Amino acid sequence: PDANMPAGESLVRQLLYGQRYFRARFGSIHKTCWLPDCFGFTPGLPQVLLGAGIENFFTHKLNWSETNEFPYDLFWWEGLDGSRVLAHGFHNPEGGYNGDVDPATVTGTWRNFRGKAHHAESLLTVGFGDGAGGPTPEMLERARALQYFPALPELRFTRVQDFYDDVRSTADGALLPAWVGELYFELHRGTLTSQGRIKYLHRRAERDLVAAEVLGSLGALVGNESPESLEDPWRILLRNEFHDILPGSSVREVNDAAESELGNVVEQAGEAIHERLVALACASVPPGDERGLLVANPDLSARPVRIESSHELEGSQAVDGGYVLTSEETILGLEARVLFGGSARSGLDASPDRLENDFVAVHIGEDGAISSVWDKVAGRETLAGRGNQIWAYVDKPRAWDAWDVDAGYADDGKELVAGAVELVEDGPHRAAIRIDRRFRDSVVTQEVRLWCNSARIDFATSIDWRDRHWLLKSRWPLAVRAARAAFETAFGVVERPTHRNTSWDAAQFEVAGHRFADLSEPGYGVALLNDGRYGYHALGNELGLSLLRAPAYPDPLADEGSHSFTYALFPHAGSWLEGGVLAEAEDLNRRLPSVPCNAAGPVSLRPLKLEGVRLGLGALKPQEDGDGLILRVYEPAGARGALDIDLPRGWILGPELNLLETETGEPNLHFTPFKIRTYLLQRS
Template identity: 35%
Template sequence: MHRNDRLALQRIDRLVGDRLPPALYRETVPLHIAAWEVPGEPVPFGDAVGQTYTPVSEGTAWGRPWGTVWFHVTGRVPASWRGIDGTRPEMVVDLGFDGSGPGFQAEALVFRPDGSIVKAVEPRNAFVPVDGDEIDLWIEAAGNPSVAGTFTFAATPLGDRRTAGDDPIYRLRRMELGLLDETVWELQQDIWTLRGLVDQLEPNRTRHARVLAALGRAVDAVDPDDVAGTAQAGRDELRAALSAPASASAHQLTAVGHAHIDSAWLWPIRETVRKVARTFSNVLDLMRTEDDFVFAASSAQQYAWMKEYYPELFERMRDAVAAGRFAPVGGMWVESDTNMPGSEALARQFVEGKRFFLEEFGIEPLEVWLPDSFGYSAALPQIITAAGSRWFLTQKISWNETNRMPHHTFLWEGIDGTRVFTHFPPVDTYNSELSAAELALAERQFAEKADASHSLVPFGWGDGGGGPTREMIAAARRTADLEGSPRVRLGSPAQFFSEAEAEYAEPPVWSGELYLEYHRGTYSAQARTKRGNRRSEHLLRAAELWATLDTVRTGATYPAERLRSLWQTVLLNQFHDILPGTSIAWVHQEAEATYARVADELQEIIDTAVRSLTGAGDRALTANAAPIALAGAPALGVSVAASVLPVTPERDGDGWTFRHERFHWAIDARGLVVGAVDLTTGRELIDPAFPGGVLQLFRDTPREWDAWNIDAEDGALGTTLTDVIEVVADGADLVVRRRFGSSHVEQRYRVDPFSGALEVEMHLDWRERQKMLKIAFPLRVRAERTESEIQFGHLSRSVHANTTWDAAKFETVAHRWIRIVEGDYGVAVANDSMYGHDVQRAPGTDGGARTVARVTLVRAPLFPDPEADQGAHEFRLSVLPSASVAAAIGEGLRLNLPPVTVHGADEVAPLLTVSEPGVIVEAVKLADDGSGDVVVRLYEALGSARTAQIEAGFPVAAVTQTDLLEREIEPTALRETTGTVRLDLAPFQLVTLRLAR
């Protein structure tokens, strides 16, 4: 930059930084302030106003961590302020804000005496409008701990109520009445827009020189001793520069008001409820003065909280939705993780989310809005379409640390071939200020600029930072048609997608998962939270099945509302900072307690239904809720318990052997698997020099984002744990006890008498820090690929690292199983609660004939929860040789949805019988509309077209195919409905059937 330009910019910045802010308010007057500290958890307005308040002044310390202080503020607008043109009174509040971002420190919500909400106060939105001459306001201030400096990833006690302390952490700086000078404020916005533009313009171009000169003239025109009297003169000098129109080829941005609010993260769920109220009240206040401003908010859960806790605010939201100003988007219950929720759970995110929006507003969002989740399942396009949605938006893939996504607007193709029109905003943020730098970045990065001209920019402070501000709206107005800038238009997501889709008729196609090359540690952090999720998903499946069967067979009342409430609880905990394990201690402590309550309630529903079905009696019966026969029990029914002899470990020299008719498993004196003979093929799958079942401890010190990330470099810094305390036989189990570091583990080996799979059950007391524990199975298999279970199917991934895209997938996600594939031979590794896996070619000189499959068990990050994963854990996994995909599915179901022994009088015939083992019934329930119809969700699971017949174990009047919301659609798979139901399924096709009774 030329020296003269640099000096000119210094003069401009000095005006903006030092001269204009003191002149923003022509006068200020103090207000009377009184305070009451809530002794425990937050209380509603009605409880707060009746308390005894103590006078306080500016400078008073307030707010213990996570505490709440109510301020009562009274005063009067001076008579001398009336009738002064270009001014208006407003209250100005500084709760003691610091340098951390908005949304990550103190916040407040302002009420009128009647309990109605005015708006919120945050660091970048610190004013409160004043109506009338009398000020009488109640302010609920939240002492949320500041995270200034926290993102250095140091352990902090503030995320746990037990260690957060009780001393005040804020000091009230300002709570007074000010007379806003509107002309000075407008001048600030003019200069901010043009000053930012200067930095984006080429220094030697005419436009750069003219804007810089105009800014210089504005500085000259504003008298530092009389800013109020000369601010308009400064604006006049900028008028021509602001009026110059954009070029005909300028990029077009649709600016959508937005405030991404994590449903929990560095704060608990209860604080999210208040963050949402603060943000939504700000938005409604902004809509009073900005007619074309549209705000988009996702997550039906957050709307439901407003309905429950802030009904007055919710009714105003309802009016804004009806007016098209407040746009529900996403159509999901929360912005969930999409890697780890099970098939039915991810479907229910859409069912519950869309149903709420339809019931409350009569609106069905068509945009799936997931800007911040940590990668996107290849099953999602089909689920989106099955839910009746059309478009998908995310931002997070811009965080890739290795490869840049080649597209911003494209068709995303899922595992079944479904394609969804998808947009990545090239602005690379979902919290834009609409700055010149952000707008220029969007145009510069837009990959499809040769064929398309349109992108979306979400703007507003997120996470309780207050959402869009009047300053951002001012920026949008000034860049609507400004030379040197992309054009900015305020609009809605639906408006953008409709126009972008029409403009770009043949976008490129991206097939398969949208893998985030970052945040891979989210598959494993907070293992107890993940276990709770997995258990809840399968209990929900069983509860719906048995309750449906009970209703159909006995006429029992179906517990629809209980099940819906439990589903919503589990769906909330699948939010993308809860299930991934990336929240503070408070959040995960609460999640674990919630999962325990959910399990108890679901077990009670299951027990009640099964007792009703079987009747009173002492016969030993087996109830199998799985969609395939397990342990000798038919699918989806109750049968006489099968009798089978266990496979017991036999002493064999220094070790032990399990002898099954299909496989022999050898375990040595160290408790390691040194032999795995597949008797069906004669193959030995274990080289004794590279035993299986071995625990490996790795350093886990990522460069940043502790709970989120695993670095590839740490994968080379592992220690194999072979020291053993004892190996003893205990009935059908072989028990291995080890100690390492400050931790100890008990491994129990057993062989399933039906499948012959080797099962490893682990009881771990984990006391390490910044370490990661994996269990490894080196196999004498030359695998080119693995198959990993995802929602409604499975995904193939390369084992090699030929390209940067392959190499970046050094830790991947799977649900209940992975399958290591060599030609037509496969070995399945199944689990009951883990998600993180890695499969690699073994190093060495064996010609690549060895593949190491590892499952990540537990981690120990320090941030944001310094006690993450400490304590007791339980894991169960199994290894099954000669495993087809169908066998791998069965093994995953055996570990997660095992048949249970019950006692009763009668067997119970299956509710459904499916002729094809490759067709999996995912859910059986009664219809949401209360009709009593039975709804069955199923999918083709093996990846090839097939025909299946379904027979119902109850009289059926009619069969229709529906979408996920149980609305009838044109049949794509349903071919015959008289007598036996016939389905012709495409690979991985998801189908929902409604069976009228």
């Protein structure tokens, strides 16, 4: 799979289902992660690999980096939490990982092998691997002829696992170099943005499948049957994370199929969410005459009530396409609660050029950019210039059309200015201003939305795109000074420089991030959130989000047509975790699910309570083999602390498990930075 964009839980499922298949088919699990052609690697991967029984890692792609030469080809790769896997790669100057067997290939690969000071052998893959076919009889014959040829390195065929075992037994591990953190690939940065519809559906499918499993598990904790496995839709999602599908570098037929398949997964997950929430209501809400709304929070962070519904709710506000509702109540993590009508917080006010609530005052200029975001709680301006500048940059990379964004893209761009600005929602729950922009044959429409109970400013974006070879970005100069910005990645965050001091820094002009990027100074920060985009930039005090590309190869209609997604600006006090960035990102990516119900009175159920150190939720799902539940949580910000787990009557905390759901011992409730822990919840 791609190793930049999938959420941590998606990586876990890739390994869980893959290793289970490998064990069932071959009687053992795999020990080596073999990813020769992926476009960079999250620093969360080493811990995930070790948790699934994989202790070795191989890639070839880092040799393609266009600016800096990666310094190692035999090394320890250390992840966010300190986990290490043994990593290897080789540099075949003749054919890469599709090697031939000839003197130039053999001598060139050996000459380039820098790890020979630690180990006397390097791997060299031969055959037609990109497109399959493997080694030919001619290659095998040449290998025999060259095996002991004078002046050439000796050749022998081996199993990959045997090679890594030999390294561990003969090399002095203490002397092997270590690379700490992300393996950033200095090429193919455009794959973070190409085929935007696939990326949006991928994010939706990830979040909705997790939410459906959580709701089914909450039902089991209050007495319902264990939920059915969602492995089938998960497998479809995981297949579409293949590194030429999710990155958007496939042909038209593949992209059409991916959009259809991921759309079906989103639909299946949505149906499962509704069915499991209805089952939860039937099991836990005493029937009565009061018309209420059962609202559930499938995440660990407490969430303010913000409901979007296709049908009218008591006290709701009519908006284009449905109704919205807020309440001054807060839904705690893994809680379901019956609400009776809404109660909009006072203070929301709007005009054609201004949105304001108790938290922020937002002013919009005639050009459609945000001229000011005044943080009323902190008493300070959030912006250092006009925010939400929409720029279109000429995007004609030197090579690899769907794959690349060139370093000089910012030299040739044009800002899109508003053609019309109109107030379209004026409360009491939400206010919104619509901004229309036109660029050549394309139209960008945004609704700038402000809820009454949050400082988060949403930019609901609809694009009808009809142009080729343009990169569309949203730019945000912020009144924050920081040498590093934080970007969400699998099971944590990765920090990257906001300066260009070295060639390594300068090469990271476009980087991967999941649901948020954050720029914080002591005591204050600003986050840029999104619900289906992955390409960011951070330079000086500016954060930016890539919205769309339109390459012409290998898909001549890439990104043509309609796109819908939302991004948001969120100013906050303290660090990103203390300031509620994770909770707001969760809310933007997965609205609180709800179903109408008839209740006798207020109901709140929270069968599983997690208290103590702040954690993120990986999964709450049915056990693969057994009738228990699997709880997976992780420390998201680099902190330490203890966790307390409170279960309902009839359930006990079982052993701790690895990611393959194999017992590893008594449950450890202490968390170190970025630690992932998986627990078995058992019926007593």
